Every structure is written in structure tokens, then in C-alpha cells.
Amino acid sequence: MIALGRVTIVTLGGVVAAALLLAGLNLLTPAANALHVPDFAIPLFGKYLCYAMLALAVDLVWGYAGILTLGHAAFFALGGYMMGMYLMREIGARGVYANPVLPDFMVFIGWNKLPWYWYGFDHFWFALLMVMLVPAALAGLFGWFAFRSRVSGVYLSIITQALTYALMLAFFRNDMGFGGNNGMTDFKDILGFALNRETTAVGLMLASAGALAAALALARAITASRFGKVLLAVREAEARTRFLGYRPESYKLAVWVVSAVIAAIGGALYVPQVGIINPSEFSPGNSIEAVIWVSVGGRGTLAGAILGAIIVNLGKTWLTSALPAVWLFAFGGLFIAVTLCLPGGLIGLFAGRRRGAEKARGTVSERQHGPAERAPRGVVG
Numbered sequence: 001m002i003a004l005g006r007v008t009i010v011t012l013g014g015v016v017a018a019a020l021l022l023a024g025l026n027l028l029t030p031a032a033n034a035l036h037v038p039d040f041a042i043p044l045f046g047k048y049l050c051y052a053m054l055a056l057a058v059d060l061v062w063g064y065a066g067i068l069t070l071g072h073a074a075f076f077a078l079g080g081y082m083m084g085m086y087l088m089r090e091i092g093a094r095g096v097y098a099n100p101v102l103p104d105f106m107v108f109i110g111w112n113k114l115p116w117y118w119y120g121f122d123h124f125w126f127a128l129l130m131v132m133l134v135p136a137a138l139a140g141l142f143g144w145f146a147f148r149s150r151v152s153g154v155y156l157s158i159i160t161q162a163l164t165y166a167l168m169l170a171f172f173r174n175d176m177g178f179g180g181n182n183g184m185t186d187f188k189d190i191l192g193f194a195l196n197r198e199t200t201a202v203g204l205m206l207a208s209a210g211a212l213a214a215a216l217a218l219a220r221a222i223t224a225s226r227f228g229k230v231l232l233a234v235r236e237a238e239a240r241t242r243f244l245g246y247r248p249e250s251y252k253l254a255v256w257v258v259s260a261v262i263a264a265i266g267g268a269l270y271v272p273q274v275g276i277i278n279p280s281e282f283s284p285g286n287s288i289e290a291v292i293w294v295s296v297g298g299r300g301t302l303a304g305a306i307l308g309a310i311i312v313n314l315g316k317t318w319l320t321s322a323l324p325a326v327w328l329f330a331f332g333g334l335f336i337a338v339t340l341c342l343p344g345g346l347i348g349l350f351a352g353r354r355r356g357a358e359k360a361r362g363t364v365s366e367r368q369h370g371p372a373e374r375a376p377r378g379v380v381g
Contacts, residue, residue, distance in 0.1 A: 007303045088187070089122040315330070
């Protein structure tokens with residue numbers, strides 16, 4: 001049994017406790033109460049949790065396998081589109097054109113038949129399956145060619161960025177059948193629960209917290225296992241790892257696919273909470289933002305990726321409303337400051353203080369009791 005570790009347990013507890021606290025303060029306190037959490041804050045926090053899943057997925061491949069991805073927003077957006085297709089089919093005859101089968105945007109552009117790749121999305125279980133399978137298939141195909149060809153470093157980063165940019169251009173086209181530039185919106189309900197209800201918003205936020213906690217536990221189990229140790233070896237010295245008899249491309253491909261699925265699940269939970277999915281979610285800038293979240297929180301820590309995503313997006317929400325002209329400068333300045341002053345991120349800062357405190361306690365103990373006796377070489381105490 002793999003131990004989760006103190007930092008992971010604290011992070012898991014913090015995420016779940018915060019979600020439960022916000023849910024309770026929203027549903028159980030009257031609006032006039034000073035402790036009441038307004039309705040708009042629930043899907044906003046749920047959105048942060050979905051972003052945290054994207055950051056966690058990026059940290060899994062960048063922090064542990066050394067794969068700097070600038071295109072992970074592609075998997076996040078694909079998961080969102082799979083969920084959007086289900087939500088559009090759920091509308092049925094309640095749309096503007098009252099067509100029980102075709103979404104409004106298809107009727108608007110003159111289509112009279114549902115495309116074959118939309119079949120099955122009127123079932124939630126099928127949509128959930130596609131949320132995982134479609135991004136996993138794309139990640140597997142892309143990774144197989146890239147890692148088998150031993151593409152790495154900046155070249156791989158550029159290719160991942162080109163992948164998400166190509167998908168963005170493709171989804172902008174109306175003839176793709178995904179809503180074109182406008183994307184998909186005007187969702188009504190999910191599993192029969194109206195999306196405009198406070199209880200549905202709370203349920204989706206709690207589901208996001210649960211999914212993030214499960215993804216963190218899975219990522220921690222992977223990185224703490226023998227598989228994770230090989231990943232670190234690949235990150236530090238891929239040629240030497242290959243010389244020892246391992247196949248680095250197989251390990252990189254496996255973690256790449258798992259990471260893509262985590263990001264896609266985050267995207268699927270993101271869509272019903274924000275109420276829209278369009279091609280802008282594929283933007284390479286979104287992938288670069290995710291890398292910055294991981295850098296701010298602490299690369300190669302998992303928990304730091306979650307912390308960075310939530311803190312940076314909280315700051316973004318406040319600054320874009322209070323000082324919209326300052327946000328981009330603040331964002332760039334934050335990244336530069338963290339890179340120069342905190343290479344280990346916020347988690348690294350906390351860990352450094354903890355090590356300093358432990359070292360200080362050890363020094364005090366030596367002054368009081370003298371240095372501990374060393375066992376002779378070869379003797380195990």
C-alpha cells in the first residue's frame with residue numbers, strides 16, 4: 001500500500017473541507033447573514049477546481065517526466081466538448097427552434113440530419129466514456145509518434161502547442177459540427193437537474209472537488225510507485241535510463257495518456273459550471289497559463305500545482321474586476337518573480353522554512369546534549 005504523504009493528505013483535506021464549507025455556507029445560511037456565500041461564488045470556485053485538475057495533469061508530465069507541454073488545454077477542451085455534446089442533446093425540443101434531435105446551431109446553418117459522431121450523446125454514461133476515451137486516443141496517437149521518434153525538449157513543446165492550435169482552428173469551422181466560433185451554450189440541465197438551481201451548482205462544485213481529490217490521490221500513487229521512480233530517472237537522465245534496459249518512451253506514453261484523461265475530466269466538469277464551451281478553450285495561451293500555475297505552486301510537487309492554480313486564478317478574478325489594465329503585467333511579473341526568487345514555487349518556500357526549523361531544532365539539541373554518537377562503519381544501530 002502506497003502512503004499518500006503528509007502534504008498530499010493536507011491538500012486533499014483542504015480541498016474537500018473548503019468545498020464542504022462553501023456548500024454549507026451557501027445552502028444553510030440566509031442571504032442576509034454575513035457568513036452567507038453568494039450563489040455566484042459556488043461555480044466560480046468549481047471553475048478553480050477544474051483548472052486545478054488541468055494544472056495537476058501538467059505537473060504529472062512536466063514535473064515528473066520532464067515533458068514541458070504547451071498544449072494540454074487541448075485535452076481539457078476536448079473533455080469539455082464531449083460534455084457539451086451531451087448537454088446539447090439534453091435540451092431536446094426546448095431549444096429556440098424546438099427540434100427534438102438537432103441542436104439549435106445545426107438548425108440555424110441548415111443541417112437536417114444529426115452527424116454520426118453525435119450518436120449516443122443523449123446518454124450520460126456514453127458521454128462520460130467519450131470524455132475519457134477521445135482525449136486518451138488523441139494523446140496515445142500523438143505520444144506514440146512523438147516519443148517513438150524521440151522528440152523531446154523545446155521541439156516537443158512546440159509540437160504540443162501546434163497540436164492545440166490546429167484543433168482550435170478546426171473547431172472554429174462550422175462544418176465540423178461543434179458550433180463553430182460560437183461553440184455550444186444555453187444548456188438546460190444535467191441528469192435531469194436544472195443547471196440554474198443553487199443545489200445543482202453546489203453538486204457540481206462538490207463533484208469537482210471529489211474528482212480533484214481522486215486525481216491527486218491517483219497521481220500521488222503513480223509518482224510514489226516504482227513506475228514513478230523510473231519517470232524521475234527518465235526526467236534526469238533519459239539516455240542512462242535507456243542504457244539500464246528501460247524503455248523511456250513507454251513510460252512517457254503511459255503517463256502522458258493518464259495526464260490527458262485527468263485534464264479532460266476537469267474540462268468536462270468545467271463546462272456545465274461556466275455554461276459554455278467554444279474553440280477559445282483550445283487557445284495555446286491557456287496551456288501556457290497552466291504551466292505558470294504549476295511554476296507558481298511548485299513543479300514536481302502535485303499539491304503545489306493545485307495551490308498555484310487556485311491562487312493565481314483568485315488573483316486573476318480580483319485584478320480583472322478591480323484593475324483590468326494591470327492584470328497582464330501582474331501575471332507576467334509574478335511568473336518572473338517566482339522563476340528568479342522561488343524556483344521551487346510556494347510549496348518549495350514552505351518546505352524550505354520547515355527544513356530550516358528542523359535544522360534549528362537539531363542545533364539546539366546538540367548544544368544541550370552534545371552531538372549524537374556515530375555508529376562504527378558497518379554497524380547498524
